[in-house]
Amino acid sequence: MRYDAFSKCHPLTNFLFFLGAIGFCVVIQHPMYLAAGAVGAGGYYLLLKGRDGWKRIAGLVPVFVVIAGLNPLLNTYGERLLFTVFGRPYTLEALYYGMAVAGMFVVMILWFGCYSMVLTSDKFVCLFGSLIPALSLLLVMVLRMIPNLARKGKQIADARTCIGKGVTGANSAKEKIAGGMQVLSALTDWALEGSIITADAMRCRGYGTAKRTSFRIYRMTTRDWALIGAMGVLAAGVLLAGGTGATFTPELWIASPTWGLAAYGVFLLIPTLLYLQEAVQWHISISGI
Amino acid sequence: MRKSTICNLLLLFVLIPGTLFLGTQLSGRWYYLTSTMMIVEVMIPFFLAFETRRPQARELVTLAVMCALAVASRVVMLIPNFKPMTAIVMISGIALGAQSGFVCGAVGAFASNFFFSQGPWTPWQMMAYGFAGFLAGGLFHKRFPLRNPAALAVWGFFTIVLVIGPLLDCCTVFTVSSRITWKYALAVFTAGFAYNVQHGIACAVTLLLFSRPLLSKLERLKTKYGMMDAG
Known part of the structure; x- marks a missing residue:
């Protein structure tokens, strides 16, 4: 962009x-x-x-x-x-x-x-974080986990290749599916166990004990107010x-x-x-x- | 009365009928806006219940992992036109309960559209996937004997073909039709039928293969860490 x-x-x-x-x-x-x-x-x-x-x-x-x-x-x-x-x-x-x-x-x-x-x-x-704190935290964690899962999945597959259990083009379709399932299983286990550790770390740092504050990088400037005003007038x-x-x-x-x-x-x-x-x-x- | 109860009552008796009334009164093409506002208003109580319960950290992060797995299964499409996302949402609902299932589906649909594109379909997908998780959770969460992979697969297939698929097709009806008639709706549902069957098969296969291992992993997690006993 x-x-x-x-x-x-x-x-x-x-x-x-x-x-x-x-x-x-x-x-x-x-x-x-x-x-x-x-x-x-x-x-x-x-x-x-x-x-x-x-x-x-x-x-x-x-x-x-x-x-x-x-x-x-x-x-x-x-x-x-x-x-x-x-x-x-x-x-x-x-x-x-x-x-x-x-x-x-x-x-x-x-x-x-x-x-x-x-x-x-x-x-x-930033817009809805204070309105729906739990859901927006969920959204942020989900979006962060996708690349994380992809990276870990590749690591697991690489590790399996190192011990001679990797899947290459020479394997049959059945072996490929079995290998993929193994990687997926390990990945899921890792992610779920990791979730507990993350959650305990969050609790130790006081998650849920007080109203959450959030970091805001955006500020309303005069230009923003002017634009919102202009949009309101034009829409009316x-x-x-x-x-x-x-x-x-x-x-x-x-x-x-x-x-x-x-x-x-x-x-x-x-x-x-x-x-x-x-x-x-x-x-x-x-x-x- | 609790604040969330007041909010729900207000939605149910004022906002939703108000939207419906306004939609019929205005001339012009208000179908899409009215129907989408209805969908959003119907989803609010579910989200409100989740927010006001103040979910614990462990529950929240586990839900996030399941949600991320569901999104990843939609984004990283290994086989073309094979969408296992609904099945993973259903499994989350079965393991974590109806409410968590709904949140998993709705947030999953919303998050996955950050990878594709948000569009007129976003609220409908959120509702449809959320409902899939909700139904699965409501039916199977407390009933262990029913969690037979084959039974789940059959149930998943029919739920998608009969409920979830048509719900997604409703978006098409309200977006691209010039006059809403039963005939038009029927034409869209018929056109979408083959696609829904494909979606249903993907869901059934995933449930057949993955429901047992995934559910046992989640059960193990719950037993090992003693979580979600209350819910």
């Missing part, structure tokens, strides 16, 4: 942005809002991923086509008939509706892709301006867009604008040297 200004903001700012972006995305089915969502989500996704992002976006095209194309088979309402499939009407309105739903799905996937890169597990724990604008309605079947009707669309567009472009601002500042400071 590249350097990104929005990712450096407080987790609360990140979380509220994605809550708004994804929330609006799944509820509003107006095609112009959808297009704004596609631009916002796609643009930010590409900024975060760089050139690799195109591959993912290209992979979403068939998903779009399948969802859009299948919808009229199940939703037969609509007036303009394109053709009939198995005696059932395949209408233009239903196809449009399918495209709207498919577009919503694709945009949502892109937003979640951005979310996964921006709101990492440490940020999640989208809700109050109206003009987000659209129905597809049985009759196509799309509300004429109001200035709410502009508010929505600005809302979605917040991370991209921050990225650009940082890039311009960096450029100016470089040329100043």
Whole structure:
């Protein structure tokens, strides 16, 4: 992932942005809002991923086509008939509706892709650590144990190779499975015994004796408050301006867009604008040297 | 009254009906948001019960290990399309109890999505895997004679094909359908059936092979360190 200004903001700012972006995305089915969502989500996704992002976006095209194309088979309402499939009407309105739903799905996937890169597990724990202390501790331990298990598993397999019990390509499938089971068994035993030792160490250091405090690397800055304020105003604008309605079947009707669309567009472009601002500042400071 | 009880009652009698009512009143496509909020609201009491019980360190870390094993089995896919995660969640539920089983499944689903990607499916997976652990724990935790690997495998297969798989497919229904009708839902469930059978077979095979060794390891741990006697 590249350097990104929005990712450096407080987790609360990140979380509220994605809550708004994804929330609006799944509820509003107006095609112009959808297009704004596609631009916002796609643009930010590409900024975060760089050139690799195109591959993912290209992979979403068939998903779009399948969802859009299948919808009229199940939703037969609509007036303009394109053709009939198995005696059932395949209408233009239903196809449009399918495209709207498919577009919503694709945009949502892109937003979640951005979310996964921006709101990492440490940020999640920072946000919800005090609300759900036991569960967030559990989450941290689980995430830490995965690489730990992989490393230990390799050590066990290597140790078995040293005493001539390793599995190579020459072994039969049955021997391979048996060897794998042995490694897994040893790994599980080690992990479970280790858990007791970890737990006893935690108890010795006073786990559960008082309210837990947590280390926080993120601080709310003036910029965070300003961003949250701006997001609140823009989201209220989208809700109050109206003009987000659209129905597809049985009759196509799309509300004429109001200035709410502009508010929505600005809302979605917040991370991209921050990225650009940082890039311009960096450029100016470089040329100043 | 305890704070958590008040919270649960509030959820059950105010928030959940409120969400349902609002979902039917609003025009537009609110299916996904309404259904996902329902799922989250249904999960809250389980998490609340776990939090307010203030789990001991030993229990917490053992649960974390089982959860990590479940996540690892999903992330390090040795055989393509073979997902033993549900089976490991079920075994955790059987050994540690229904509540721990739920937490293991839900946290496991959430944690494994940090390796793939969080998505619209995350709450549904958390609910489905959590429920798998909860069911297994509720049925087999206190009943040792029933813990026969073959019986567990058969039970696991049918639970996935009939309960857990359709629950996961519900996410697809609410996300990508334009009108929610029984016909549409049935079409999605039929399309997902082959996939669910595959998932069920993976679960059954894992239960058949791993339930006895894993359960005996966990029982040994409990006897050796005298833990979780109360629960």
